Amino acid sequence: MAKIVRFECSRCAEHVAPDGPQTLCPKCGAPLYVRYDLAALKGKVTRESLTSKPKSMWRYSEVLPDLDPVTLGEGFTPLLPSRKTPNVFIKEEGLNPTGAFKARGMSAAVSMLRHYGIRKAAAPSAGNAASALAAYSAAAGIEAHLFMPKDVPMANRVECESYGAKVTLVDGLISDCGRMVAERKQAEGWFDVSTLKEPFRVEGKKTMGYEIAEQMGWTLPDAIIYPTGGGVGMIGMWKAFEEMEELGWIGSKRPKMISVQSSGCAPIVKAFDEGAKASEMWKDAETISAGLRVPKALGDFIVLDIARKSEGTCVAVTDDETMTAFREWATDEGIFAAPEGAASLAAYKKLRASKFLKESDSVVLFNTGSGLKYIDVIARYFRWDRQALPKERSIGGIIQPY
Numbered sequence: 001m002a003k004i005v006r007f008e009c010s011r012c013a014e015h016v017a018p019d020g021p022q023t024l025c026p027k028c029g030a031p032l033y034v035r036y037d038l039a040a041l042k043g044k045v046t047r048e049s050l051t052s053k054p055k056s057m058w059r060y061s062e063v064l065p066d067l068d069p070v071t072l073g074e075g076f077t078p079l080l081p082s083r084k085t086p087n088v089f090i091k092e093e094g095l096n097p098t099g100a101f102k103a104r105g106m107s108a109a110v111s112m113l114r115h116y117g118i119r120k121a122a123a124p125s126a127g128n129a130a131s132a133l134a135a136y137s138a139a140a141g142i143e144a145h146l147f148m149p150k151d152v153p154m155a156n157r158v159e160c161e162s163y164g165a166k167v168t169l170v171d172g173l174i175s176d177c178g179r180m181v182a183e184r185k186q187a188e189g190w191f192d193v194s195t196l197k198e199p200f201r202v203e204g205k206k207t208m209g210y211e212i213a214e215q216m217g218w219t220l221p222d223a224i225i226y227p228t229g230g231g232v233g234m235i236g237m238w239k240a241f242e243e244m245e246e247l248g249w250i251g252s253k254r255p256k257m258i259s260v261q262s263s264g265c266a267p268i269v270k271a272f273d274e275g276a277k278a279s280e281m282w283k284d285a286e287t288i289s290a291g292l293r294v295p296k297a298l299g300d301f302i303v304l305d306i307a308r309k310s311e312g313t314c315v316a317v318t319d320d321e322t323m324t325a326f327r328e329w330a331t332d333e334g335i336f337a338a339p340e341g342a343a344s345l346a347a348y349k350k351l352r353a354s355k356f357l358k359e360s361d362s363v364v365l366f367n368t369g370s371g372l373k374y375i376d377v378i379a380r381y382f383r384w385d386r387q388a389l390p391k392e393r394s395i396g397g398i399i400q401p402y
């Protein structure tokens with residue numbers, strides 16, 4: 001495992017000594033990156049050395065913090081070639097523990113908490129981050145305090161309660177939940193593992209970038225479409241690409257990084273279109289994709305910078321476009337996606353129609369979670385929760401032995 005050399009600010013490049021748990025940059029309040037001595041690892045840690053490693057995100061332990069991991073088998077999810085669209089690959093993150101990509105970041109963050117002897121964690125969440133923090137906290141013997149909007153998908157609440165977390169349902173959005181954590185954390189002794197307010201969730205999420213490279217034979221695709229709430233995965237993957245180049249594992253080619261948001265909450269898309277460096281708080285955010293209902297992301301300026309310097313773009317899709325894509329993935333590919341994941345297919349279709357992407361471009365679409373986490377949301381959208389089945393498909397009585 002890699003020794004942390006320093007923490008480095010993502011905005012002002014301030015260096016912070018690698019002792020003890022970290023939060024934000026002490027100078028400017030921006031997120032911190034974990035930095036290792038990659039030059040020393042170059043040539044010693046090779047792509048070939050990975051073959052004997054576990055099939056989880058911890059196979060990349062040589063470039064992850066040196067601590068005893070709290071793991072439930074997260075990561076190394078399949079990269080499925082689309083059955084319908086040539087050159088499209090689906091990164092199936094729904095197969096992670098707790099059914100979403102959030103497991104990666106929380107595995108790393110909770111490992112850090114346990115390493116430093118921190119007993120109480122708190123986080124605001126649109127749903128899946130809470131489930132993941134609850135699960136990893138249970139595994140680590142840490143108390144989890146979770147704040148979610150009261151209309152969070154049912155599975156997230158049921159999971160969090162089951163894992164023994166302390167759940168508060170808030171009449172508001174994730175930004176309101178975040179404020180409540182910030183107001184109470186000092187008095188309660190909670191460590192705040194909010195998106196990007198500590199540097200380790202990025203370290204977990206960056207493994208998605210390592211995996212895509214390894215699964216594509218150490219090349220990168222022409223484009224990656226990533227559903228963006230907080231944007232940690234996009235930030236993490238970009239970090240992974242830079243690290244891999246420094247290690248000599250890949251060249252300098254980068255995918256076009258494409259951020260997809262919902263038209264009901266698209267602060268980063270708006271900022272991208274306006275040429276702004278950061279986003280503004282989105283008012284009256286509303287979308288079926290709970291994880292995309294993030295009205296203002298702390299790392300928005302990093303996501304915008306990555307989209308621009310990779311010659312990517314940011315695109316908004318409506319809930320109806322998302323749910324049409326959801327049905328397509330289910331019926332064409334056998335993939336039961338989270339709405340956020342389906343949004344990346346909706347974005348791909350838009351970008352093909354606008355000729356931003358060509359058929360010959362290799363494109364990775366992220367399905368960030370399993371649709372099973374959204375059963376109530378999906379059933380409500382298609383009204384399957386109300387419609388009775390036609391009579392000939394509804395058989396009375398009990399199932400008999402046959």
Ligand SMILES: [Zn+2]
Pocket residue numbers: 009010011012013014025026027028029030
């Ligand atoms: Zn700074």
